[in-house]
Amino acid sequence: MRNNLPALLDVLRVQFADRVLSSNAAREQHGSGESHLPAAWPDAVVMAHTTQEVSDVLRACTKHHVPVIPFGAGSSLEGQIHAPHGGISIDMSAMDKVISVHDADMDCTVQCGVTRQALNEHLRATGLFFPVDLGAHASLGGMAATRASGTTTVRYGSMRDLVLGLTVVMPDGEIIRTGSRARKSSAGYDLTRLFVGSEGTLGIITELSLRLFGIPEATQTAMCSFNSIEDATETVVMALQCGLALNRIELADTLQMQATNRYSHTALPECPTIWVEMTGSPATVENDMATFEGLAETARQIDRATTADDATRIWRVRHDALYAARALRPGIKGISTDVCVPISQLPACVSAIQEVIATTSIQAPLVGHVGDGNFHLVLLYDPESETEVREARHINSSLVEMAIEMGGTCTGEHGVGLGKKPYLQAEHGPALGVMARIKKAIDPDNIMNPGKIFDL
């Protein structure tokens, strides 16, 4: 396959000239990302500027049987941008135009390289915003490709729910448009949802039409400490059943709160903690936060923000959680892994994995989007220590097995990439074979991000 590479590079250099990069620096940058996995460099990088250029690269790569790996902002966590079979990384970070914003329809169309931060900056004057927020400085194309979500998913849904339509370049270079700007449709197969979460294995997303929302008028924030994850979860379940105007509801465990106090020089209760944000009209948030406080009978302490500065202080603690976690062991980056379970199973899942962690030498603070049953562990291990590597892998695989056993999924929002691939058979059973048939029908030569999601 890679024997065709020199001929392909000749073709690409004619069209793209110095936008074909083959320096070690460029290859390294495009073959490692934020993942804990060992780097796997592409053979070269092409900086694409238009959908037509992406089409041209794919047509050439198909002709030469060379793999293609789409690259957005490089923030993926499970090796989605790695090039284990070499090939061409297509960098789409320069495709960063907001193409159109339709205020009345509350939607917009953007190029894939626009980041969520850049989009919200662009929207500032409209009173509208795009709600999916995650920890990373990610591109919207990459967020769609990995079916990303975040703290506001409990209110607005994930990329699955908020993409109206896509422009996608198929492996043979054909450009298709999925969906429309209509809010709903029953006209044929839902190709939009098929490409969302397909991690570049079926085609490359170059444009997205996205739903937007009005910025709520008012916000109320509180932080609540509980004696146990069970107590915290039960309160969250009641809040969800009552349909309170929750915008965010986030969880941290005792170890994470210890890490936070050390990192932020705070004296917060070192016990399971949730952050709550209500948004809506002033009447709604006032009413619903009061209802929440009434429901939170088992809370040890509720700290409700009375000023905007106060709310910022409360949320900064949550935003800094990953830095605080890593500071438990300076110089160690760790694995950030995630699973998602039915919320009723969350306390059992957390307590079972904490028992596993206790049999190892690894520290693993926990944070989570508790309203969705989704949580993350940061496994702080030294990649130079064989024992710790083995222990970290054991924790990760135990966590995934428990989550699947409890009716959940091996990843709520980070995606499969290379890291979660070993678990898909256990999670999906024969449905994985159906996914593979779709992959083979759409990408028969397996040039689209090969080795991701499954091995064929």
Next chain:
Amino acid sequence: MRNNLPALLDVLRVQFADRVLSSNAAREQHGSGESHLPAAWPDAVVMAHTTQEVSDVLRACTKHHVPVIPFGAGSSLEGQIHAPHGGISIDMSAMDKVISVHDADMDCTVQCGVTRQALNEHLRATGLFFPVDLGAHASLGGMAATRASGTTTVRYGSMRDLVLGLTVVMPDGEIIRTGSRARKSSAGYDLTRLFVGSEGTLGIITELSLRLFGIPEATQTAMCSFNSIEDATETVVMALQCGLALNRIELADTLQMQATNRYSHTALPECPTIWVEMTGSPATVENDMATFEGLAETARQIDRATTADDATRIWRVRHDALYAARALRPGIKGISTDVCVPISQLPACVSAIQEVIATTSIQAPLVGHVGDGNFHLVLLYDPESETEVREARHINSSLVEMAIEMGGTCTGEHGVGLGKKPYLQAEHGPALGVMARIKKAIDPDNIMNPGKIFDL
């Protein structure tokens, strides 16, 4: 293909005995439904009781190369249950068990034949409900298969959004499970969303896990009359941008209101009218309805319900809209067609189609889920009159062409079946070819509901 039918029927009769029906009455019932299209009978009907039985039927049909048409409640409007190539209709109305309800997780798992009404009856004691509501007495399996939605989609989403996972029988009889009970997942291709809306052309849905919601504490209802569709739509756009607690927001045009006054002996203003329902806490609905009344500056009249009976009276007018429409021309059933456009295009789309209607002899009252940009026309034509048939078809195709031209879709919620098939190429372009490749990969012998969505 149908030469194999006698041998297949012999096999099925051994297993299913008198649950194989081949009387004309059974075939007629299963080959016409609620559609305006001429009936197309299956050769026989099998009454299935379990997923395994559905698997057995599919395995036998694949072996004998005989088509299979899934049948839920027979309420589809575009010929989805018709058997234009003959074959076996699998009737799943007896698969009507609610398998499990998880209060804390706010989800349930049901067999495909459970109707939405039966599910909500079953849930009564839990304080939870399933929100997708449509005009028909439909099965949840059929609603998933056609990607149904309804009046509350503006708040809760459609079947696309509310199905967590499915049990599906594949053409060769293999039983797969898509999704899990986790609220979100990034673990591989979204097969759930692929089967939702596939109208039985890829496999048969036998079980569904569905999201549930808490019944809101309070409700406020109002009916507002406007001078024009533009004024009504502008008010709706503002309400959406403000994020008001809209549960339903429905539109009727002048002709529909005239039909209503005649049918219901009311004296409502005969002009474009919207129904608004707010749900949430008492504080929220009071606040948000007041906000809405402030936004509706252009309303000629606002009739806000002050009692529950009052609200029932207001909604009865909307619920009876179809009967009122048909009563304009007694004995005539008409075509109920639907399209969906970006809401900003709705006034232009309505006024353009009304101009087309004015050039014909057809009456076509309009109702719509205006918050989604989705509307329905009931085309009251006499199927015995060649002129009226031609005019009705002309209106329907003009409507679809306009909707696609305006960035919308040929069907917001009724599905493709046989009726909307001619428009998919115009709507999807080359993406339709990708759908066909998926169909061929999953159902290579084209036995699953052949002739629906596309001809291969």
